[in-house]
Amino acid sequence: MMEAIEGIQYPYALDKGGSIVKAVDAPRSEIYYCINCGERMVLRRGEIKQPHFAHYTENPNCAPETVLHKMAKDNISQGIDTALSLNFEYPLTWRCPICNQEHKGNLARSPREVETEVSLDGVRPDVLLSSVKGKPLVAIEVVVTHRPEKGAIEAYKRLKLPVIMVKPGWEDLEKLKSGLGLVKAWQAPCGAKRCPKCKKPIDEVEIGAFKGASCLYCGKPILVMGLMIDKRWDSRKLSPGAIKPARSVGVLLTPSKVASYAERTIVHVCSKCGALQIGKWHNIRYLVHTEVRREDLEKSKPYYRCEKCDTWLEKKRTVKSMTALQTLIPPDVEKGARNE
Ligand SMILES: [Zn+2]
Ligand SMILES: [Zn+2]
Ligand SMILES: [Zn+2]
Ligand SMILES: [Zn+2]
Secondary structure, X not given: OHHHHHHOOEOEEEOOOOOEEEOOOOOOOOOEEXXXXXXXXXXEXXXXXXXXXXXXXXXXXXXXXXXXXXXXXXXXXXXXXXXXXXXXXXXXXXXXXXXXXXXEEEOOOOOOEEEOOOOEOOEOOOEEEEOOOOOEEEEEEEOOOOOOOHHHHHHHHHHOOOEEEEOOOHHHOOHHHOOOEEEEEEOOOOOOOEOOOOOOEOEEEEEEEEEEXXXXXXXXXXXXXXEEEOOEEEOOOOOHXXXXXXXXXXXXXXXXXXXXXXXXXXXXXXXOOOOEOOOOOOOOHHHHOOOOOHHHEEEEEEEEEOOOOOOEEEOOOOOOOOOHHHHOOOHHHHHHHHHO
């Protein structure tokens, strides 16, 4: 029997005043109670084992997982409440199943209700965020031992409610007070900007004009085009669609049909002598494959680029792009909530 209790470790318990204490910081002389079942607990802090609490007498109906679940749930709802009242963000990131990109969100973006004991049509979310008018916006499920049951999943489908799945460990409890980190989301709206032509999600890229190179024929300085993808400048992935964007930063590109460079569809052009930057001895790779250097950046502009159909759209720097951060909660719902 002692063995069984040894195995069950609770890193947290309640003190006499009802406050949550961590076994590592807990004074030895105090009396402690289980957060879940309320029974007496003993503090175990020895040389070998991690400090922990254990039930004074074994309670087969109580499991540490229940405590972890409850604490995670409380920390999340209190975290969002605090963020709302202090006007902080309560951020989360999820890998979107629709566009396969990571989206960022903020669960404390505008006034809303945070509830933990609420019954919707056939389901009880661990945490539910609703508009001030009571419209359910997002459900949070804390997954410790098992995923939401089939009935719950069906109910969420019926309600068309975005569901965020959080799988916390004991070590995550503190962090949950200020945000969720990377989570799984289900039925969350995709905030990706889409290509107007093919409707595929479109990437944000930065284009740049780089100095430091000179014309292969007249020797005058020539600007080279660079693309920033995933925070790195690259000069290799140029496509015909880049010709117009390049011009907007002063780089001249043109389509090339030179057979020996068939793998290259566009080349740089010298603005002074008009020569295509291809030569017998100078491989086109010399200019197009030049490693562009950050310190040579002359000018840059943000663009959207569709990799599928090579459509490019200029991104206005001043207009903040509509990210999932804004779209996780539809704006019209927000407005309604604010006007109340
Ligand atoms: Zn207990
Ligand atoms: Zn998406
Ligand atoms: Zn496209
Ligand atoms: Zn030239």
